[in-house]
Amino acid sequence: METGYIKALHIIFVVTWFAGLFYLPRLMVYAAEANKMDDEKTRSILLTQYQLMKKRLLFGITWPSAVITLLLGARLLMIYPLSDWLKLKLVFVFVLYLYHFSLHYIYSKQKRQIFNYTGQQLRIWNEVPTVILFAVVFLVVLKNTIDFWFGLAGLAGLIVILMLAIRIYKHLRKN
Numbered sequence: 001m002e003t004g005y006i007k008a009l010h011i012i013f014v015v016t017w018f019a020g021l022f023y024l025p026r027l028m029v030y031a032a033e034a035n036k037m038d039d040e041k042t043r044s045i046l047l048t049q050y051q052l053m054k055k056r057l058l059f060g061i062t063w064p065s066a067v068i069t070l071l072l073g074a075r076l077l078m079i080y081p082l083s084d085w086l087k088l089k090l091v092f093v094f095v096l097y098l099y100h101f102s103l104h105y106i107y108s109k110q111k112r113q114i115f116n117y118t119g120q121q122l123r124i125w126n127e128v129p130t131v132i133l134f135a136v137v138f139l140v141v142l143k144n145t146i147d148f149w150f151g152l153a154g155l156a157g158l159i160v161i162l163m164l165a166i167r168i169y170k171h172l173r174k175n
Contacts, residue, residue: 003076003079006072006075006076006079007076009068009072010069010072010073010076013065013068013069013072014065014069016061016065017062017065017066017069018129018133019061019065020057020058020061020062020065020066021062021096021099021100021103021129022126022129022130023057024054024057024058024062024103024107025103025106025122025123025125025126026126027050027053027054027057028054028103028106028107028110028117028122029119029122029123029126030046030050030119031046031047031050031051031054031110031115032110032115032117032118032119032122033119034046034047034050035047035113035115047113051110051111054107054110054111055107055111058103058104058107062100062103066097066100070097073093083143085139085140085143088139089136089139089140092132092135092136092139093136095132096129096132096136099128099129099132102125106122120166120170123166123169123170124163124166127159127162127163127166130158130162131155131158131159131162134154134155134158135151135155138151138154139151
């Protein structure tokens with residue numbers, strides 16, 4: 001298969017994988033909050049629906065996209081030399097797979113009606129792929145032209161902005 005097609009398919013499956021990584025924690029937030037509802041009937045209906053949605057998203061989109069992304073990425077690694085920026089990108093990708101496994105773990109717990117995390121904690125956890133996405137896109141686009149420390153400072157700034165946004169949202173929800 002031509003390199004351009006492999007790259008295009010890789011990008012498409014990265015996008016669909018990220019779609020799952022962005023939406024799955026939101027469903028987990030909603031399930032955690034539904035679990036705290038007083039009305040048993042409403043709680044049961046919502047938890048059943050959210051579990052179904054999480055299952056379909058995880059096994060129908062997120063896992064297949066993660067596997068295909070990995071296979072296509074491995075093929076691209078056979079074609080292109082391993083440069084410094086690419087090594088750093090692979091570290092972020094590895095962290096993203098760990099994040100994916102953590103979502104699967106939380107899914108499994110929630111499936112058994114074990115809610116170890118609050119909606120607020122899951123909202124914060126939901127921002128991890130955003131930070132990784134920023135890091136990877138900047139690495140891929142700018143490659144060796146970006147200063148490592150400048151990039152790290154930018155990521156730290158992004159994390160601060162995301163945490164502030166979550167706090168503001170929490171404050172607005174309470175009022």
